[in-house]
Amino acid sequence: MSSTIVDNQAPFGEKHGPFVMGAYAPVAEELVLTDLPVEGSIPTDLNGVYLRNGPNPMFAPKGSYHIFDGDGMIHAGLFHNGRFTYRNKYVQTADLEKKKAAGEDLFWSVTTSVKDSSDKPMADAANTDIIGFAGNAVATWYLAGIPHIIDPISLDTIKAAPEYVSGLGKGMSAHCKVDEVTGELLYFDYYTQKPHMSYGVVSPEGQLIHHVPVELPGDRLMHDMAITEHYSILHDVPLYHDTEALKAGRHKIIFNSQLPMRFGVIPRMGSEDSVQWFNFSPCFIYHVVNAWEEGDEIVMVACRYMPAKHDDGSIDEQRTAKMIATLAMDARLWRYRMNVKTGETHEECLNDEHNVEFPGYNSAMTGRKTQWAYLVDHHPNTLRWTGIRKMNTDTGESCGAWSDDHDHCWYSEPWFAPADNAQSEDHGYVVTFCWNDKTCIQQLQIFDAQNVGQGPIARITLPQRIPAGFHACWMKPNQIATWHQLDNSF
Ligand SMILES: [Fe+2]
Numbered sequence: 001m002s003s004t005i006v007d008n009q010a011p012f013g014e015k016h017g018p019f020v021m022g023a024y025a026p027v028a029e030e031l032v033l034t035d036l037p038v039e040g041s042i043p044t045d046l047n048g049v050y051l052r053n054g055p056n057p058m059f060a061p062k063g064s065y066h067i068f069d070g071d072g073m074i075h076a077g078l079f080h081n082g083r084f085t086y087r088n089k090y091v092q093t094a095d096l097e098k099k100k101a102a103g104e105d106l107f108w109s110v111t112t113s114v115k116d117s118s119d120k121p122m123a124d125a126a127n128t129d130i131i132g133f134a135g136n137a138v139a140t141w142y143l144a145g146i147p148h149i150i151d152p153i154s155l156d157t158i159k160a161a162p163e164y165v166s167g168l169g170k171g172m173s174a175h176c177k178v179d180e181v182t183g184e185l186l187y188f189d190y191y192t193q194k195p196h197m198s199y200g201v202v203s204p205e206g207q208l209i210h211h212v213p214v215e216l217p218g219d220r221l222m223h224d225m226a227i228t229e230h231y232s233i234l235h236d237v238p239l240y241h242d243t244e245a246l247k248a249g250r251h252k253i254i255f256n257s258q259l260p261m262r263f264g265v266i267p268r269m270g271s272e273d274s275v276q277w278f279n280f281s282p283c284f285i286y287h288v289v290n291a292w293e294e295g296d297e298i299v300m301v302a303c304r305y306m307p308a309k310h311d312d313g314s315i316d317e318q319r320t321a322k323m324i325a326t327l328a329m330d331a332r333l334w335r336y337r338m339n340v341k342t343g344e345t346h347e348e349c350l351n352d353e354h355n356v357e358f359p360g361y362n363s364a365m366t367g368r369k370t371q372w373a374y375l376v377d378h379h380p381n382t383l384r385w386t387g388i389r390k391m392n393t394d395t396g397e398s399c400g401a402w403s404d405d406h407d408h409c410w411y412s413e414p415w416f417a418p419a420d421n422a423q424s425e426d427h428g429y430v431v432t433f434c435w436n437d438k439t440c441i442q443q444l445q446i447f448d449a450q451n452v453g454q455g456p457i458a459r460i461t462l463p464q465r466i467p468a469g470f471h472a473c474w475m476k477p478n479q480i481a482t483w484h485q486l487d488n489s490f
Contacts, residue, residue: 003037004440005465012060019055019067023384023410023437023468026056026070031464033086040458042082042446043429045420048476049152050077050431050444052412053130053139054469058096059105066111067327067383068142071096072127074155075466077431077444079417080486086444086462089155091139091148095123111251114241115143115191120249128174129471132363133185134204135481137473142223144171144189152475153482165189166211167198174471175224175287177232180364180479186232186268192219192241199234199266212272214264219246221253226291226300227268227367231340233291233300234275236262238282239324253325257282257307257315265298265340278338278345282315283307284324286331289359289393292369296341301350301373301393303357304334327383331357333373333396350396355380356389360415362425363474372426374414374452377401383468385411388432390452400453408438412466415474416449426450429457431474433466442466 009025018024055070072091077084090096099106107123115122124145130137136158137150146165149158165172169191176187183204190197195215203209214234222235238259245252260279267274284305291300308319308330323330333356337346356375373393376385387403388411403409411432418428430447442465445456477483 003461003463005442005463006440007465012057016061016063016065020057020061020065020070023435023465024067026058026467027088027464029464030089031087033462034083036084036086037461038084038458039461040456042079042084042458042460043419044082046079046417046429046446047081047420048079048417048474049480050415050417050472050474051130051137051152052076052433052466052469052472053127054467055125055127056090056467057105058090059099059103062105062108064109064111066109068110068125068127069107069123070125070127071099071123072125072139072141074130074139074150075433076152076155077460078153084460087155088464088466091126091150092157093124093126093148094160095125099123110143114246114249114251117249127470131176131178131473132475132479133178134183134206135479137475138176138185140172140174140176142174144169144173144191147172151482152480153486161206163206164200164202164208166200166208167213168193169198173225177225177227177366178363179227179367181368186225186227188214188222188225188234190220190222192246196220197234199232201268210269212270214266214272214275223286224288226288228291228293228298229367230293231265231267231298233298234264234266235285236264236277237284239284239321253321255284255307255317255321255324257317261285263300263336263338265338276340278343280336280345280347284320286329287357287359289333289373290361290366290370292367294369296339298338298340299369300336300338302334302336303331303359303375304349306330306332328381329357329378330355330380331378333391333393335393350393351391351398354389354391354398356391358385358413358471360413360430360472360474362416362418364418364476365425370425372416372449374416374430374449376411376413377403377406387411388414388430388447388452390430390449400451402447402452402455404434404436405438408436410435410437410468412469413472415472417474418476435465435468
């Protein structure tokens with residue numbers, strides 16, 4: 001049955017700040033575990049792997065620590081014919097190898113340096129997102145780094161893939177998109193020099209088949225993008241580096257409410273002059289849910305960051321920038337419409353009640369119309385996800401939510417895992433990790449995707465805490481190159 005965990009939640013002391021202590025504290029061991037305690041029963045038609053990326057610093061930070069600094073570690077829950085295996089393993093980046101050789105951290109924080117600084121280098125930690133592509137998984141980094149190819153079963157780092165990237169930045173954004181129908185991977189890169197952005201397409205065979213510069217009015221700090229069947233949607237956000245701080249080699253961000261939020265719609269293989277820009281109300285967006293085409297309209301559903309306001313209702317730019325920098329999120333489900341023929345736009349809040357972020361959905365339908373999203377209830381003041389929630393992105397209705405304990409639970413980004421014989425978009429399960437800092441129990445929880453509100457149908461208890469982290473994905477057996485090599489002993 002469930003067992004409590006007593007572990008070191010301040011392995012580097014208290015001087016490096018909150019993101020390396022408590023529920024964020026790194027774990028020391030890389031494990032492979034089977035035959036774990038289960039409450040309820042693991043569905044026999046659940047096959048595939050849940051992968052979650054996040055920071056797990058191997059060495060004490062040199063100074064201040066930000067959660068984007070830590071070495072990437074993948075935590076995996078593998079389901080195979082009713083059996084479950086948990087694994088966790090570091091992403092073996094070149095910068096982690098340098099640290100291991102030195103026996104200490106060698107890099108500066110994203111808060112005290114700037115990317116590509118030669119005198120104060122920061123690590124490309126591959127710690128932010130993970131997504132299934134070309135039979136394996138790809139781990140990516142917040143500030144756009146070199147993608148790392150991960151075996152989704154063993155979690156071994158197969159290789160870094162610099163051949164996927166090009167141009168001035170030579171990086172891949174944390175949030176690339178994979179079209180599971182065509183097998184292509186679409187991504188953007190961004191950097192402080194002109195033209196500030198680029199857009200690329202990698203073929204299912206792993207060849208960079210398209211890469212174009214995208215000129216922006218200035219340095220921008222966008223985070224996500226979207227795709228549809230024929231287009232990609234690039235973000236130009238009113239968020240950028242403070243120029244003076246940048247010159248001094250420091251990281252400070254400005255939110256400018258006089259600038260619009262702009263989305264650039266580019267045909268999937270479009271040229272640099274084919275981007276069609278659409279203006280919307282100023283805001284920031286960390287994460288898109290999904291996008292699709294409806295006739296001449298592009299529809300994009302996203303978690304729109306709600307700018308902080310002064311008492312008179314005007315936007316408080318400084319507080320908004322600080323909230324974005326510290327990941328203190330206040331986001332609402334939002335729908336954008338862009339007509340590529342007429343240029344008309346429309347935006348609307350789908351649900352103003354729930355502060356929801358880190359969306360998952362049925363990834364087989366990326367770029368095609370979806371109705372269901374699975375999100376986390378976000379704590380307003382810090383990076384903590386207190387529960388999970390299913391939402392109808394047609395109506396904005398909340399369609400079931402669950403938390404074991406809003407005051408003490410730390411959920412991970414939930415992803416939809418289809419049943420083997422799935423008959424509809426939400427026929428399957430929702431998978432998430434949950435750490436309870438009161439009971440000190442770590443679980444992987446499985447929900448019926450059509451009845452999230454009834455709570456988990458199975459709880460698998462793990463003997464090691466999973467530190468709070470970032471993004472996750474679900475990979476189906478037909479997305480995993482080595483799936484057929486598994487046997488029942490796995
Ligand atoms: Fe993200």
